[in-house]
Amino acid sequence: MATDEMTVKARKQPEPKLTGAVHRSRPTLDRRYLPVLGTVVVLVLMLIIGGSRYDNFLSGRVMANLLINNSFLIVVAVGMTFVILTGGIDLSVGAVLALSTCISAWMFVHGWPAYVAIPAAILAGALIGWAVGVMVHVFEIQPFIATLAAMFLARGLCYVIAPESIPITDPTIVKLGTRWDLGGGWAITPSGVIALAVVVVAFVTLHYTRFGRTVYAIGGGEQSARLMGLPVARTKVLVYVISGTCAGLGGLLFAAFSSSGYSLTGVGMELDAIAAVVIGGTLLTGGSGFVLGSVLGVLVLGLIQTIITFEGTLSSWWTKIVIGALLLVFVILQRLLVVRRR
Amino acid sequence: MMTEPNTTPIVEMTGISISFPGVKALDGVDFRLLPGEVHALMGENGAGKSTLIKALTGVYGIDSGRIVVGGVDQVFAGPAEAQAAGISTVYQEVNLTDNLSVAENVMLGHEIRRFGLIDWHATRKAARTYLKALNLDIDPKSSLSSHSLAVQQLVAISRAMVVDARVLILDEPTSSLDSDEVARLFDVIRTLRDQGVAILFVSHFLEQIYAISDRITVLRNGSLVGEYTPAELPRVELVGKMIGRALEVLTELEGRSERAVVDRSGTPFMQAIGVGRRGSIEPFDLDIYPGEIVGLAGLLGSGRTELARLLYGADHADSGETLVSGQAVKLRNPRSGLAKSIVFSSESRKTEGIIGDLTVRENIVLGLQAERGWMRRVPRKKADDVVAQYIEALGVRPANPDAIAGNLSGGNQQKVLLARWLATAPKLLILDEPTRGIDVGAKAEIQKLVADLAAQGMAVVFISAELEEVLRLSHRIAVLRDRHKVAELVNSDDVTTDVVVDLIASGGTSA
Secondary structure, three states: OHHHHHHHHHHHOOOHHHHHHHHOOOOOOOHHHHHHHHHHHHHHHHHHHHHHHOOOOOOHHHHHHHHHHOHHHHHHHHHHHHHHHOOOOOOOHHHHHHHHHHHHHHHHHOOOOHHHHHHHHHHHHHHHHHHHHHHHHOOOOOHHHHHHHHHHHHHHHHHHHOOOOEEOOOHHHHHOOOOEEEEOOEEEOHHHHHHHHHHHHHHHHHHHOHHHHHHHHHHHOHHHHHHOOOOHHHHHHHHHHHHHHHHHHHHHHHHHHHOEEOOOOOOOHHHHHHHHHHHOOOOOOOOOOOHHHHHHHHHHHHHHHHHHHHHOOOOOHHHHHHHHHHHHHHHHHHHHHHHHHO | OOOOOOOOOOEEEEEEEEEEOOEEEEEEEEEEEOOOOEEEEEOOOOOOHHHHHHHHOOOOOOOEEEEEEOOEEOOOOOHHHHHHOOEEEEOOOOOOOOOOEHHHHHHOOOOOEEOOEEOHHHHHHHHHHHHHHOOOOOOOOOEHHHOOHHHHHHHHHHHHHHOOOOEEEEEOOOOOOOHHHHHHHHHHHHHHHHOOOEEEEEOOOHHHHHHHOOEEEEEEOOEEEEEEOHHHOOHHHHHHHHHOOHHHHHHHHHHOOOOOOOOOOOOOOEEEEEEEEOOOEEEEEEEEOOOOEEEEEOOOOOOHHHHHHHHHOOOOOOEEEEEEOOEEEOOOOHHHHHHOOEEEEOOOHHHHOOOOOOEHHHHHHHHHHHHHOOOOOOOHHHHHHHHHHHHHHHOOOOOOOOOEHHHOOHHHHHHHHHHHHHOOOOOEEEEEOOOOOOOHHHHHHHHHHHHHHHHOOOEEEEEOOOHHHHHHHOOEEEEEEOOEEEEEEEOOOOOOHHHHHHHHHHOOOOO
């Protein structure tokens, strides 16, 4: 034993190579932040371009609207981030969001109070998420297919509940859209506050809980995570529950925004959410990304729309073209990062 | 035969049996592990070592038998439960997540929390303590992927210690480490052993087994051969117990001193004149005659595989000329190689060779089918005949054409891969590391097979990182260094590994 310890000590000095990368010369930025940094650069560039081309672009009012008008998408994108971090995908969120608007609208029309209707709408999202999670984990169905099925199911249920658009007049929902003036044109709505709160909770969950770290570990390698003894099954089901819940909550925010429950709400919104997450620097293969990046991603999408509105003469389809181009650039950038890492 | 232990075993497995479709992986195996010992688990590929480990750690369920850990009957439903019972495993491929930091990998699932949230400061400090315990002085915040495999291996062991392991299983931890790193790992293992941890150690390297083990359990073909102390089991006997009958093959091959003289008077089967590819390998000349085994010797990254890929058409040359049987040919892709009866067995068995989800039969017939083109299906009768013939000739185990190839051991997968190409009756067989990662027995069988094929007139290019193996088999040896062919020598008894090593070191100038 004593001799063993001596040999251990004797070995200590002449082995610099085993200490790995610690002694790399200059302090470089952690690679993991590079994609998000790219998003920040794009966002700043767009603000500069917008600010230099149009009057009032950088006003408090425009910036506040950016957050307010996209609060539902922020919530949905946050849920999507959890799923994509594990290496999955959730195509059902747009339809689940619509279902949430329909359920709440239908319940209000039939005389249910807000304290029943609101939890019910959110719970519907959570339930669909749970069903998807079970399909993905227990029956090992590809997330793409499982969530596609959930998307059709939710969209179909919307038509069953609300064949026509149902107006929402419930005071609680209407209140979600009240503008609280913060001065200088800046304002915030309860919807915006909820969205920001969701972001904070998601951030803390991902970075300061064992569940959150397991999400990243699964994205890094599901097999490894399992062999490390992490609760892979529970975590994988839970991320879809979170995504479904976020979509349900997003539906309520959208209902406040549009004052109606309508079965055609949010068609293709899942793709906007995925685009926001990817532009926000999260790798589609999982394991790398930040929820704050997704928020930036939503803001980038929102800014594109704002710029095109300011331009006035451009068709709104240009939004899609710019988003598509940006998405392509970001995916290629990520690919380069991954290749360089190898 | 064995010394009676004076401590009670921490792990006692009795009568463990596990079956997979077409394979009986374990058949009534007994195994026990004492606290404070290093216990080596030995056996060929496919003997059941990994299966036994996975049974103990709850990755596989057992069909029958009993597992007692610390005096308690246990049925683990997964690695998490085994870990909770104090059994930690470090696998051959480091099973950590390289997207996270070192500290996180050590502490994942055991992070220190305050008020329900992770206290990163304390968690990193704890990680540093565990790393220090293994004399590993690295920044816990650094990314795991920034470290060498050896360091990652040690990080994995640090992680195993976090759960307060009473049993530490090391499954081939040394396969990708150099000798300094192995010595370092062994220091760690000894320290842990002296603290009373029971260590189960699996390795193919006999020297390492004798250097570190207190006891040895030998498995063969899913059955227990016996439990021994290293002192009572000389190396030769250990190998004999591991491989059974295959030992004779090995000695036969070792004894083969006379090398058949290759007739080099006619036209070579293949002639490469100034063939090269930028960034891959400098232009080289090489003649390969029928019945000749040409060995490629060189270090990893010296261009061995790259040279072989040009011969076969997997990459196309940007300079030089290739003649097959005296006629100039252009090899643009593997198909054109196959059309000239040139086949290539890749070094990455798993990704470029065996298709794990298909059966042995389907894997073997693939080569034939590729040669016929996909329009003309190989008739079932013919396929069955060919498959049966090669399973028999190469001794594929299990001898079941319907077994899923992915369930076979490495050595047997290699045989299936060989069978695939041999079924196309090639004239030139290029083997890239055919014996890597497979055990002594299967290795000897494959070497013998190659020698026999050459004796029947097949030209062979043989690539291996093991110089002894290249020297044993080859008639001629091409020496590569830094993507240059630096020398070519005719093999004789005067050519020893030292000669070749000198050539590699000097870059051929001394020859």
